[in-house]
Amino acid sequence: MPRIKTKRTKAAPDGFDKIQSTLADFDLQLKEVQDQDASKLKAKANEGTWKVLRITHERSRYIYSLYYKRKAISKELYTWLLREKYADKMLIAKWKKRGYEKLCCLQCIQSAESNSEGNTCICRVPRSVLEKNSKDGVVTFTRCVHCGCTGCASTD
Amino acid sequence: MVRFWREHKTPDGSKYYYNIKTKQTTRERPVDFTDQEVEKKKTRLQENRQSVVFSLDVINGWKLILCQDGSRHYRHDRNEKLLDDVDDETCKELLAQLDQGKLNQLSEAAKSRYNNSGSRLYEEIVDAIAKIRNGPEEAAEGAAEEGTEESDFPSLESQSSAEEDNLIAGYGTSDDESDDRDDTDDDVNNNGNDQAGTDAISGSENFKKLFESYSLDPFSTWKLQSRKIQDDPNFYTVHKDSSREQIFEEWCADQCKGAENSVDAVGESSIESESELDSDTLEPTKYHYLSHIISKSAIGPTTLAKDIRGEQKGLFKQYKIKDTLNGKAQEAFISKLLFYYKKLDDSQRVDIFEKFLHIKTKIIKRGLRNCEKLREILSSSLPEEAFAIETQLLEMEDCIDIHGINRSLQEDVQYYVLGLKPKTTAMRAWFSKELDVSS
Secondary structure: OOOOOOOOOOOOOOOHHHHHHHHHHHHHHHHHHHHOOOOOOHHHOOHHHHHHHHHHHHHHHHHHHHHHHOOOOOHHHHHHHHHOOOOOHHHHHHHOOOOOOOOOOHHHHOHHHOOOOOOOOHHHOOHHHHHHHOHHHOOOOOOOOOOOOOOOOOOO | OOOOEEEEEOOOOOEEEEEOOOOOEEOOOOHHHHHHHHHHHHHHHHHHHHOEEEEEEOOOOEEEEEEOOOOEEEEEOOOOOOEOOOOOHHHHHHHHHOOHHHHHHHHHHHHOOOOOHHHHHHHHHHHHHHHHHHOHHHHHHHHHHHHHHHOOOOOHHHOOOHHHHHHOOOOOOOHHHHHHOOOOOHHHHHHHHHHHHHHHHHHHHHHHHHHHHOOOOOOOOHHHHHHHHOOOHHHHHOOOHHHHHHHHHHHHHHHHHHHHHHHHHHHHHHHHHHHHHHHOOOOOOOOHHHHHHHHHOOOOOOOOHHHHHHHOHHHHHHOOHHHHOOHHHHHHHHHHHHHHHHHOOHHHHHHHHHHHHHHOHHHHHHOOOOHHHHHHHHHOOOOOOHHHHHHHHHHHHHHOOOOOHHHHHHHOHHHHOOOHHHHHHHHHHHHHHHHHHHO
16 A cells, blocks of 8 residues: 655655556555455455455556566656555565566565465465376466465466 | 248158148148259259359459369459459459469369368468559569478468368467467478567567557556557457567567657757856846746735745746745845835836936946847847747846846846846847947
């Protein structure tokens, strides 16, 4: 979530007007998702957060690609966006590392928080490995518990 | 031809006949029923013989039809009938340019329906026609090249029946499909991939053109922007959404680079113009911008200096008043100047300005320099644009050396009682008068 604008908030640097409409659309999507009722089923309890996480991930990715891939925004605007929390700067820091180019969320690489002791999340395992290790080539894994990621290994 | 008699079966399995027109029912076979059957069979046979295998779009709505018996016919879009000849000159010319040997081969292929080379030949000829249509010179070369290149390797469509493919004009297989096929022949695979590669490059170029035609926002996400163009048929020339997104990202990077360059160019030019001004020492006077702001703002009888500073915050920032004057100096000058604006109307202020210049005539003449330039300015008419007017004013000020010997002039409030335009006109009038006297 972006920070709430107050009087003390610094004015956005030049070029913000160009990306403002897209960011507004992301906001709209988030609002839509947050307004939806959560499922009463225990098995689907996490799915509401998955949607939110997906949109924030997309927004982070958008700002990351704007600065690093398209080189469309200035350094000042990029740091301002990070400070105003339009993007998750910890996640972007991971994306710059090799092997983490498509990482879905930070929780998925923290071994302490994983269900299986001492390992990262199953969504980090490449699809090919999952297929190899499974019986008769059928992969039962669909989405991870943390963020609903369907697989974020760099090789996928 | 309508068939009146219908054959049906009763629940116990025996046949009976029913006439749909007269609503007669009979267990005996009607006489005209058999006739119909025979006739139908005959026509069917004929149709079969005449059945269209290849249909080539030529030009102006004309189609070249190759039938299963190997015969060639022509058909126009407007009537359904097959004709043996064309009555269109351009079409005839085009047909004459086509490779006759290849057409003969194709009609041979049409005869033997399950010959696989047919579909390839068909595509070649379609390409050749398109080339002739685009540019008559290229056509012969292109056709010849293609002939040597592609004559010997087998068709990709070998799995599907030729009959099916032939009738579908302009169907291009996606690279996925060709990859998915279990092609055992390596050469075919390589060729296919090469083609896919070149196709992908030209395809992405076309796809980028699509972005431009829909004027997509290069600062937005693919998910949003794709909604704008997804109704266009060309959107589906690229098959995978991931590759579409990739092309979009490339395009965005290009666009942003272009935009940056243009911004740089603008920046440089503005810097250049500034430096030009600097070289001419066209520096504004001390209160130049402040007086300009005041002349622009609405002034009532109760207006105070701080009101003006509050209202015109944007202009203060734009002209960077803070950099040259501190808050106290600003306020002092504004309140002094406000007196003139509140108490006097425009013509009175013009009088004051002229009087001021008259008093200072001696001082001004002392600092007079660049008389030729001043004359030049005076001989030209007053420009239209605000910027040009300002430049002229600054040039005139430069001519009286307002930053050198006559520095005292720009400290006086009375020098600023007019806005830019009236000030420039007043200056011009005064100068022309004085210069005439002096020269």
